[in-house]
Amino acid sequence: MNRRFRTPTVWQEMDRLQREMDRLFRATSTNRLGTGGYPAMNIWSNEDKAMITTELPGIDLDDIDISVVGDTLTLSGRRVPEELDEGARYHRQERGFGKFTRSIKLPYTVDGDRVEATYKRGVLSISLPRAEVDKPRKIQVRSA
Amino acid sequence: MEQQNQSLEAEKQEITTTDDTERTRDRQCFIPRADIYETDDTIILLADIPGADENSTDITLEKNVLTLNANVDWNMPGDYGLNYGEYGIGDYQRSFTLSDEIDRENIEATVANGVLRLRLPKSGPAKTKKISVRSG
Numbered sequence: 001m002n003r004r005f006r007t008p009t010v011w012q013e014m015d016r017l018q019r020e021m022d023r024l025f026r027a028t029s030t031n032r033l034g035t036g037g038y039p040a041m042n043i044w045s046n047e048d049k050a051m052i053t054t055e056l057p058g059i060d061l062d063d064i065d066i067s068v069v070g071d072t073l074t075l076s077g078r079r080v081p082e083e084l085d086e087g088a089r090y091h092r093q094e095r096g097f098g099k100f101t102r103s104i105k106l107p108y109t110v111d112g113d114r115v116e117a118t119y120k121r122g123v124l125s126i127s128l129p130r131a132e133v134d135k136p137r138k139i140q141v142r143s144a
Numbered sequence: 145m146e147q148q149n150q151s152l153e154a155e156k157q158e159i160t161t162t163d164d165t166e167r168t169r170d171r172q173c174f175i176p177r178a179d180i181y182e183t184d185d186t187i188i189l190l191a192d193i194p195g196a197d198e199n200s201t202d203i204t205l206e207k208n209v210l211t212l213n214a215n216v217d218w219n220m221p222g223d224y225g226l227n228y229g230e231y232g233i234g235d236y237q238r239s240f241t242l243s244d245e246i247d248r249e250n251i252e253a254t255v256a257n258g259v260l261r262l263r264l265p266k267s268g269p270a271k272t273k274k275i276s277v278r279s280g
Binding site: 038040043045046055056058088091096097 | 150151152153154155156177178179180181182183184187190192193194195196197218220222223224225226227228229230231233256257258259
């Protein structure tokens, strides 16, 4: 029918422009979704303890460095690719490799001496107990 | 051949179903990133499946299609609340079409630290036999 050859309306052109600009910005920015970089972290907490989990498959534990200062945790390390034999050819290369460093702010100050980290199935879990001095104190209200 | 290293990407790619079927489990499913490389006699596939181990991973080969399925069961204990979430936790699924030159009987798979390593040996074309010619 004739519809196919209708020239696009102004709105369609604006939409298309918007999408092209989005695509352009996405291609240049390295942090989508506002993540602070690699690796992606989830922070869980309750009143006494915070837990950070991050997915780091295939890491050698000697290559990871975790440090805690006050209420900031810094995780750095590197992912090393598997050694290839002579004459190996890649079909696909999607997994990333290289060094990474990330600092993240915790919901409260933590006690650096009691921080523990475990690495299981490629997931690094860091448990950070709240610093005693930071715990909220209940204040009694007396009638005067 | 030079290997070009992919840069570290934090984002996980969620699976998109092309047909109308859904997965039976009601959780997210991701496409694991995979490296595939080939040597003279094997093809090696490495896939990032953090959160899964050898008991929760299924690999099936049907006709020419190799399908990886890894289930991740992970629950936060007790009364923790999520303050900040950057990644989702879910299962992994990916399929590949294999060429005919794979020796299906000898495929090996191992999972260590959230990385699946599949070793697919190639059964070459029928080995050429050298026939010596004698005078007779």
